[in-house]
Amino acid sequence: MRVLVVGAGALGGYFGGRLVEAGRDVTFLVRHRRAEQIARMGLRIDSLHGNAHVNPRTVQAGNLGGPYDLILLAVKAYSLDAAMDDIAPVIGAGTAILPVLNGMRHLDLLAARFGPEHVLGGVAQIPATLGPEGQVIHRLGPDHQLIFGEVSGGLSARVRAILSMCDGATFLPRASDQILREMWEKWVMLATLAGVSCLMRGTIGDILASPGGRDAILSLFGECRAVAEAAGHASRPAFVDAVTGMLTKEGSLLTASMLRDIEREAPAEGEHVLGDMMQRAETLGVVGTPILRLARCHVGTYDARRKREAAAQ
Numbered sequence: 001m002r003v004l005v006v007g008a009g010a011l012g013g014y015f016g017g018r019l020v021e022a023g024r025d026v027t028f029l030v031r032h033r034r035a036e037q038i039a040r041m042g043l044r045i046d047s048l049h050g051n052a053h054v055n056p057r058t059v060q061a062g063n064l065g066g067p068y069d070l071i072l073l074a075v076k077a078y079s080l081d082a083a084m085d086d087i088a089p090v091i092g093a094g095t096a097i098l099p100v101l102n103g104m105r106h107l108d109l110l111a112a113r114f115g116p117e118h119v120l121g122g123v124a125q126i127p128a129t130l131g132p133e134g135q136v137i138h139r140l141g142p143d144h145q146l147i148f149g150e151v152s153g154g155l156s157a158r159v160r161a162i163l164s165m166c167d168g169a170t171f172l173p174r175a176s177d178q179i180l181r182e183m184w185e186k187w188v189m190l191a192t193l194a195g196v197s198c199l200m201r202g203t204i205g206d207i208l209a210s211p212g213g214r215d216a217i218l219s220l221f222g223e224c225r226a227v228a229e230a231a232g233h234a235s236r237p238a239f240v241d242a243v244t245g246m247l248t249k250e251g252s253l254l255t256a257s258m259l260r261d262i263e264r265e266a267p268a269e270g271e272h273v274l275g276d277m278m279q280r281a282e283t284l285g286v287v288g289t290p291i292l293r294l295a296r297c298h299v300g301t302y303d304a305r306r307k308r309e310a311a312a313q
């Protein structure tokens with residue numbers, strides 16, 4: 001199976017790098033600066049599951065090689081339009097696109113651009129970042145699951161083939177026969193985590209240590225679940241129990257990647273994760289989502305200020 005990983009950031013670098021380490025046929029689509037960095041230093045992974053240092057093949061837009069059987073799409077939501085333009089020339093009849101972005105909206109955008117038959121659903125459960133020298137840092141927690149499946153459900157031959165291709169790489173692949181439900185659940189959890197950790201600028205433990213913190217977390221979780229339920233994707237009780245436990249764990253150091261983006265003054269995926277959830281609440285007539293509304297506005301304000309200050313420089 002020939003794999004094109006789009007973006008050698010935290011997630012593309014981790015999952016793609018682990019596949020290279022396992023000897024799979026992987027090429028990275030990167031932009032100029034990252035191509036030079038990888039040519040100079042290789043791709044390093046610094047992980048709780050063991051470090052790796054590989055020298056992957058890279059290509060740049062306009063000269064992608066191919067054909068590819070699988071495109072692992074690992075860009076941020078705000079880079080999606082440009083990434084879709086870049087990969088368009090290599091979407092052949094048998095190409096599957098597996099996005100690892102948080103949220104849901106990208107599924108519709110990819111299907112509208114390339115046709116739904118090319119688009120798989122995906123969920124990445126891994127807390128990872130890129131270090132100052134472009135190394136993937138995976139030290140915030142041990143999760144490293146890549147979950148994927150057909151948007152329409154069931155287990156297809158291509159999903160099974162991806163699962164066997166991943167077999168032996170240092171991460172946990174899982175084929176899901178209900179990936180849409182898993183994506184919604186991840187989105188509900190992430191919108192809650194990103195919303196509260198960005199609003200409060202702290203870890204789950206910090207928020208719980210503050211008066212009203214627990215209420216704020218659980219209220220936002222309830223708001224996001226109400227949106228999911230109105231959309232026909234009610235969260236399963238076992239998921240609600242597990243996430244409630246995770247979000248109410250005293251002393252927890254958990255934060256969302258969105259807070260890490262804000263702290264390094266990078267763009268945030270506010271509209272993709274929080275804005276889309278809020279818009280669906282409005283469309284579906286879900287009332288009573290004040291914390292979600294505020295969190296969306298908060299991250300939107302951060303982005304507006306960032307853009308204004310960048311333009312003034």
Ligand SMILES: NC(=O)C1=CN([C@@H]2O[C@H](COP(=O)(O)OP(=O)(O)OC[C@H]3O[C@@H](n4cnc5c(N)ncnc54)[C@H](OP(=O)(O)O)[C@@H]3O)[C@@H](O)[C@H]2O)C=CC1
Nearest residue numbers: 007009010011029030031075079083101102126127128257
């Ligand atoms: N980090 C995490 O812990 C988790 C993240 N996610 C989700 O995964 C997605 C990816 O996040 P993450 O890996 O953290 O993001 P990063 O910012 O670390 O990586 C994204 C990479 O995409 C590259 N890129 C953007 N556009 C293009 C393009 N057109 N061609 C080639 N490369 C491109 C960027 O390269 P350049 O250097 O050129 O800018 C960057 O390196 C997000 O939607 C995020 O929400 C999900 C679970 C956990």
Ligand SMILES: CC(C)(CO)C(=O)C(=O)O
Nearest residue numbers: 124125126127255256257
């Ligand atoms: C769930 C979590 C926190 C790590 O997998 C995440 O997806 C993120 O921070 O973006």
